Amino acid sequence: MCGITGFVQWNRDLTQESELLVRMTDSLSNRGPDASGTWISNPCAFGHRRLSVMDPENGAQPMHALQGDTSYTVVYNGELYNAPELKKELLQRGHHFRTQCDTEVLLASYIEWGPACVEKFNGIFAFAIWDGGREQVFMARDRLGVKPLFYSHAKDALIFGSEPKALLLHPDVEAVVGPEGLAEIFIVGPARTPGHGVYSSLHELKPAHAMIYSRNGIKTYAYWKLESVNHEHNLEETAVEVRRLLQDTLERQLASDVPVCSLLSGGLDSSALSALAVDYYNRTGQGQISTYSVDYVDNAKHFQAHSFQPGADGPWIQRMVDELKTDHHWIEIENGELVHALSQAMLVRDLPGMADVDSSLYLFCKEIKKGATVAISGEAADEVFGGYPWFHRDEMLNSGTFPWSVAPDMRAGLLSQDIREWIRPLDYLADRYSDAVAEVPLLDGETGKTAQMRVMSYLNITRFMPTLLDRKDRMSMGAGLEVRVPYCDHRLIQYVFNIPWEMKITGGREKGILRKALEGVLPDDVLYRKKSPYPKTHNPQYLAAVKQQVLDILDDPASPILPLIDKVQIRNLASSPEASSNLPWFGQLMSGPQLFAYLTQINGWLKTYNVAIR
Numbered sequence: 030m031c032g033i034t035g036f037v038q039w040n041r042d043l044t045q046e047s048e049l050l051v052r053m054t055d056s057l058s059n060r061g062p063d064a065s066g067t068w069i070s071n072p073c074a075f076g077h078r079r080l081s082v083m084d085p086e087n088g089a090q091p092m093h094a095l096q097g098d099t100s101y102t103v104v105y106n107g108e109l110y111n112a113p114e115l116k117k118e119l120l121q122r123g124h125h126f127r128t129q130c131d132t133e134v135l136l137a138s139y140i141e142w143g144p145a146c147v148e149k150f151n152g153i154f155a156f157a158i159w160d161g162g163r164e165q166v167f168m169a170r171d172r173l174g175v176k177p178l179f180y181s182h183a184k185d186a187l188i189f190g191s192e193p194k195a196l197l198l199h200p201d202v203e204a205v206v207g208p209e210g211l212a213e214i215f216i217v218g219p220a221r222t223p224g225h226g227v228y229s230s231l232h233e234l235k236p237a238h239a240m241i242y243s244r245n246g247i248k249t250y251a252y253w254k255l256e257s258v259n260h261e262h263n264l265e266e267t268a269v270e271v272r273r274l275l276q277d278t279l280e281r282q283l284a285s286d287v288p289v290c291s292l293l294s295g296g297l298d299s300s301a302l303s304a305l306a307v308d309y310y311n312r313t314g315q316g317q318i319s320t321y322s323v324d325y326v327d328n329a330k331h332f333q334a335h336s337f338q339p340g341a342d343g344p345w346i347q348r349m350v351d352e353l354k355t356d357h358h359w360i361e362i363e364n365g366e367l368v369h370a371l372s373q374a375m376l377v378r379d380l381p382g383m384a385d386v387d388s389s390l391y392l393f394c395k396e397i398k399k400g401a402t403v404a405i406s407g408e409a410a411d412e413v414f415g416g417y418p419w420f421h422r423d424e425m426l427n428s429g430t431f432p433w434s435v436a437p438d439m440r441a442g443l444l445s446q447d448i449r450e451w452i453r454p455l456d457y458l459a460d461r462y463s464d465a466v467a468e469v470p471l472l473d474g475e476t477g478k479t480a481q482m483r484v485m486s487y488l489n490i491t492r493f494m495p496t497l498l499d500r501k502d503r504m505s506m507g508a509g510l511e512v513r514v515p516y517c518d519h520r521l522i523q524y525v526f527n528i529p530w531e532m533k534i535t536g537g538r539e540k541g542i543l544r545k546a547l548e549g550v551l552p553d554d555v556l557y558r559k560k561s562p563y564p565k566t567h568n569p570q571y572l573a574a575v576k577q578q579v580l581d582i583l584d585d586p587a588s589p590i591l592p593l594i595d596k597v598q599i600r601n602l603a604s605s606p607e608a609s610s611n612l613p614w615f616g617q618l619m620s621g622p623q624l625f626a627y628l629t630q631i632n633g634w635l636k637t638y639n640v641a642i643r
Contacts (some may be wrong), residue, residue, distance in 0.1 A: 031060060031061045031077060031078055031079050031080055031090070031104075031105065031106040031107075031191075032054075032057025032058075032059075032060030032061045032077070032078040032106060032190075032191045032192065032195070032506070033057075033075070033076070033077055033078075033104040033105065033106050033155065033156065033157060033178075033189075033190065033191050034050075034053045034054055034056075034057060034075075034076045034077075034104075034189065034190035034191065034195040034196070035050070035053075035073070035074050035075040035076055035104065035157060035188075035189060035190075036050075036074050036186050036187060036188040036189070036199060037072055037073050037074070037159075037166050037186065037187045037242060038072055038185060038186040038187075039072050039185055039244055040072070040185070041071075041072065041185075042071060043069050043071050043072060043073070043074045044069055044071065046069070046074060047067065047069060047074075049198070049199065049200075050067050050069065050074045050075075050076050051067055051076070052198050053076055053190065053195045053196075053198045053199065054066075054067055054076030054077065054078060054195070055078075056192075056194045056195045056198055057076075057078045057190070057191055057192060057194070057195055058078055059377070059506060059507045059508070059509055060078055060080065060106070060191060060192070060506040060507075060509070061077070061078025061079040061080045061509075062078075062080065062509045063079050063080055063081040063085070064078070064079040064081065064089060065077070065078050065079070066079070066089055066090055066091055067091070068091040068093075068102060070102075070159075073102070073159045073166065075091045075102060075104045075157065075159065076091075076104070076195075077090040077091055077104045077105075080402070080506075080509055080511060081286075081287065081402075082108065082285055082286065082287055082402060082403060082511055085286060085287070087127065087128035087129065087130060088128055088130035088132055088133075090103065090104055090105065090132060091103065091104050092105075092132050092133060092136055094133075094136050094137070094140060096140050098162075099160070099161050099162035100159075100161040100162075101136060101139065101140055101158060101159065101160060101161065102158070102159040102161075103132065103135065103136045103139070103156055103157070103158045103159075104156065104157050105132050105135055105136075105154065105155075105156035105157075106154065106155045106156065106176050106191055107152055107153045107154030107155060107156065107171065107175075107176045108131060108152050108153055108154070108282075108511075108513070109131040109134060109135055109150055109151065109152040109154065110151045110152045110278075110281035110282055110284070111149075111150070111151040111152065111281070112131035112134045112135075112152075115134050115138055115149060115150075116134050116137075119134065119137050119138065119141060122141060124137045124140075124141065131152075135150075135154070135156065136158065138150070139158050139160075139167065143167075144167055144169075144239055144241065144252075147169045147239055147252050147253075148252055148253070150171070151281070151518070151519070151520070152171060153171045153173075153175035153176050153513070153514075153517070154169070154170070154171045154176055155168075155169070155170045155171070155176040155177060155178035155191065155234070156168065156169060157189060163243070164243060164244065165241055165242060165243035166187065166240075166241070166242045166243075167239065167240070167241055168180070168189065168234060168239065168240040168241075168242070169234075169238070169239040169240070169252070170234045170235070170236055170237070170238055170239075171236065171237070172236060172237040172253045172519040173236055173237075173409075173490075173494070173495075173498065173517045173519060173522065174223070174235070174236030174237075174495050174498055174499075175498050175502065175514060175517055176191075176502065177191055177192065177233070177499065177502055177503075178190075178191065178233065178234040179191070179192065179193055179196055179226050179231050179232065179233050179234070180196075180231070180232055180233075180234060180240070181196050181199075181201070181202045181226075181230045181231050181232065182232075182247055183199075183201035183202060183230060184201055186199075186201055187242045187247070188201065188202055191506075192379055192503070193226065193227075193228060193231055193379040193380070194379050196231060197228070197379075197638070202228075202230050202231070203228075203229075203230055203641065204228060204638045204639060204640050204641065205228060205229045205230065205640070205641045205642075205643060206227060206228060206229060206640055206641070206642055207229045207642075207643065208451055208452040208453075208457075209225070209229075209452075209457070210225075210227045210228060210229060211448065211451075211452045211593070211642070212452045212453075212454050212457040212458070213225055213227050214227065214380075214381060214631060215440060215441075215443065215444055215452075215454060215593075216434070216437060216440055216441060216452075216454035216455070216457060216458050217434070217457075217458060217461060218380075218381065218627075219381070219382050219383045219384075219496060219500075219627070220431075220433065220434075220492065220493060220495075220496040221233075221495070221496065221499065222461050222492075223235045223236065223491065223492070223495060227380055234249070235249075235251070236491075236495065237251055237252060237253040237254060238250065238251050238252070239252050253519065254470070255470060255487065255490065255491075255522070255523060255526055256470060256523065257470040257471060257472045257475075257483065257526070257527060258472075258527050259472070259527070260527045260528055260529055260532075264532060264535060264542075264545070267528055267532060267542060267546075268542060268545040268546040268548075269546070270524065271521070271524070271525065271542060271543065271546040272546040272547065272550075274518065274520055274521040274524060275301070275305070275515065275516075275518075275521060275546070276305055278515045278518040278520070278521060279302060279305050279306060279309070279405070279515045280305075280309050282405065282513040282515050283306060283309060283310075283405070285402075285403045287401075287402040287403060288319070288400065288401040288402055288403070289318070289401060289402075289403040289404070289405065290318065290319040290320060290321055290397065290400065290401040290403070290404050290405070291303040291306050291318060291319070291320050291321075291355075291404065291405045292320070292321055292322070292397075292404055292405065292406045292407065292512075293320040293321065293322050293346055293349060293350070293355070293357070294322060294342050294345075294346065294407070294561070294564070295322070295342045295343075295344070295345025295346035295347075295348065295349055295555070295558075295561075296342070296345070296407070296558065296560065296561050297410070297540065297543065297544065297547070297551070297555070297556065297558060297560070298407030298410035298411070298416075298516065299406070299407035300345075300349045300551055300555050301407070301543075301547050301550060301551060302405050302406075302407055302515060303318070303320055303349060303353060303355065303405075304349075304352075304353060304550050304551055305550065306318050306405060307353045307354075307355065308550075317354070317355065317356050318355055318356070319355065319356045319357070319358065319400060319401060320349075320350065320353070320355040320356070320357045320358070321357070321358045321360060321393070321396075321397050321401075321404070322342070322346045322357070322358075322359055322360065323360045323361075323362065323389065323390075323393040323564065324342070324343065324359070324360070324361055324362070324564055325361065325362050325363075325364065325367070325389075325564070325566040325567075325568060326361050326362065326363050326364065326568075327568060328341075328564070328566060328567055328568065329341060329343065330568075342561055342564055345555065345558060346359075348552070348554070348555060349555060352552060352555075358396075358397075358400065360393055360396045360397075362389055362392050362393070362566075364566060364568050364570050364571045364574070365574075366392055367385055367388055367389055367392070367566060367571060368388075368571065368574045368575060368578075368626075370388035370389075370391055370392050371384065371385070371387075371388045371575075371626055371629060371630055371633075372630075372633050373388070373391060373507075374387035374388040374390075374391045374503075374504065374507075374630075375387075375630045375633055375634050375637075376637070377391060377503050377504060377506075377507035378499075378500075378503045378504075379634075379638070380634060381627055381630035381631045381633075381634050382500060382503075382630065383496075383500055383623075383627075384622075384623040384624075384626035384627045384630065385565060385566060385571070385622070385623060385626055386500070386565065386623070387500055387503075387504055388626075389564075389565075389566070390500065390501070390504040390505070391504040391507055391508060394504055394505045394507070394508035394510045394512075395508040397508075397510055398508045398509055398510045401510070402509075402510065402511060403510075403511045403512075403513065404505070404510060404511070404512045404513070405512075405513050405515065406501065406512050406513070406514055407514075407516060408497055408498065408501055408512075408514045408516065408517070409494050409497065409498070409514055409516040409517045410516040410540065410543065411489075411540070411560065412486075412489035412490050412493055412494040412497075413486075413489075413490065413494075413516055413521070413522055413525050413526075414525060414533060414539075414540040414542065414543045415482075415485075415486065415489075415530070415533050415534065415539060415540060416539050416540045416560050417432075417489070417539075417560075419432030419433070419485070420482075420485055420489075420539065421539060426481060426485060429462075430458060430459070430462050431458075431462055431465075431488060431492060431493070432485070432488075433493055434458065437454070437455055437458050438455070440454070441454045441455055442595065442598055443594055443595055443598060443599060443628075444593060444594060444595060445592065445593060445594055445595050446595075447592075448592075448593050448594075465487075465488055465491065465492055466484060466488075468487070468491070469483060469484050469487045469488075470487075471483060471484075478530065479529070479530065482530040483526075483530075486526060487526075490522060490526070494517075498514065498517070501514065525542075528542060538557065539560060540560075544556050544557060565620070565623075566622075571622055572621065572622040572625075575622050575625040575626045575629060576603055576621075576622075576625050578625065578626075578629045579599065579603060579625045579628050579629060580600075580603060582628070582629065582632050583596050583599065583600060588632055588636075589632060589635035589636050589640070590628065590631055590632040590635055592642075593631075593642070594628070599628070602621075602624070603625070
């Protein structure tokens with residue numbers, strides 16, 4: 030994994046901009062701590078930071094190739110999991126390779142097939158290729174948006190990068206946020222609308238989209254999308270196919286020239302991946318695999334079961350460690366560390382994010398990095414297979430908005446009256462929801478519960494899942510750790526998307542078809558354990574700390590967040606019983622402590638990035 034950045038500007042001598050390019054590239058050093066490279070050849074400037082995973086000796090970027098008289102240069106962040114098959118086909122077509130890395134395979138694929146190369150890729154990626162023959166830049170992002178790519182079309186320049194921080198160093202990109210950006214932060218956030226960069230001058234290349242930039246301007250287009258088709262397999266055949274796809278995906282993603290580990294929470298999703306990885310390592314003679322789990326100091330003393338988190342993970346983690354005999358690492362985070370890391374998590378993301386869910390993951394990844402460079406994670410299984418409570422509760426299914434944002438009035442009530450009138454947050458949210466629902470590819474004649482569940486699945490895959498993938502990428506790459514997400518394989522997602530809902534919940538359980546597919550892989554008690562989400566701290570010391578931070582912000586007249594919020598309302602919340610609870614209440618997903626931490630992140634972001642509101 031890596032960080033990429035650069036700019037293309039017609040009719041200007043970019044060789045005078047080498048210092049700027051180096052600064053932009055170095056801003057991504059956390060994403061690529063192992064090497065750095067820049068390249069300028071008018072009208073194009075590319076920068077790259079490398080995290081060495083495949084062929085560490087020979088995979089330096091920017092990477093160049095010459096085909097006849099045409100030169101090509103690529104900067105690339107990602108992994109192609111089908112690189113061996115592509116390489117074999119390209120060799121048969123006359124290509125030659127100097128390295129064992131997938132970067133060279135990706136570049137040769139573009140040389141052979143042009144922009145259509147992305148349709149052949151199985152992997153996670155964001156890349157830019159300068160095509161000297163056509164005098165254009167071709168950019169693309171993987172189908173599910175695992176790897177990020179932002180861009181700005183400012184004046185006569187295209188500026189791009191893996192993270193906003195690189196673009197914001199360019200003099201043509203300002204840290205300005207308008208009404209849509211504020212609505213993204215306060216009413217949609219921490220989710221983001223696909224394609225929205227929050228900053229007024231930034232856009233995000235959407236998942237499954239490509240871009241061509243030439244002297245004629247910008248052209249973006251989708252090269253893949255979810256399709257609705259009739260599901261032809263019976264229950265047994267479906268379970269076999271789900272297992273086949275998951276196993277194939279995982280084995281592809283275990284390929285690495287550096288140490289690989291697995292994240293293990295003791296739940297269905299991570300336990301399945303860990304078990305399949307152990308089986309693969311045993312079959313291929315690769316020895317013992319390491320697993321990692323995260324918790325908080327003294328968390329067990331303060332844990333309260335609720336519908337979103339019905340039980341503690343610790344005993345189940347130990348159950349799987351004993352079963353699989355992995356080299357397990359228990360990571361515990363202090364509450365003081367968690368509070369302190371809220372600021373670092375915001376800097377890694379360049380935006381306020383998921384509060385302690387971000388900062389804890391960042392600290393977790395920093396610890397994992399001490400022993401591994403690549404990790405396997407169970408991210409996205411709930412979105413794909415229907416694991417969240419909102420798939421199963423009528424009041425959430427029928428809420429008329431995103432099920433993770435079912436308290437928009439409460440969120441809008443945190444804003445000052447002037448800001449509410451300016452950004453019209455409830456209208457903005459309603460428009461984004463309508464846009465998302467209008468995209469859903471319903472089958473002809475599909476109505477009722479069947480149509481409703483397809484809509485819910487689509488919203489989760491295209492709107493909520495990117496939020497978690499965004500978080501996973503920033504927090505892990507902020508620590509120089511590559512995290513792979515097998516449940517995000519586009520073949521698996523396309524197949525499961527079309528499994529009828531009644532079959533998905535076979536046995537009357539959430540993710541029933543996944544459980545059936547994994548019979549014999551996991552012990553029955555783990556296989557049928559009720560879902561438990563990523564762990565949160567339950568220590569009242571954390572609540573006290575983040576609440577005090579918010580009160581200090583309210584007491585400081587220089588706090589940049591003050592003109593945006595209703596200070597009286599937030600003070601009232603701070604003294605309310607709900608604010609003293611770790612139970613989900615604020616829009617279902619955000620507890621009192623998380624709300625206060627989020628407001629603190631917003632204030633820190635406005636101050637640190639000197640954000641202008643206009």
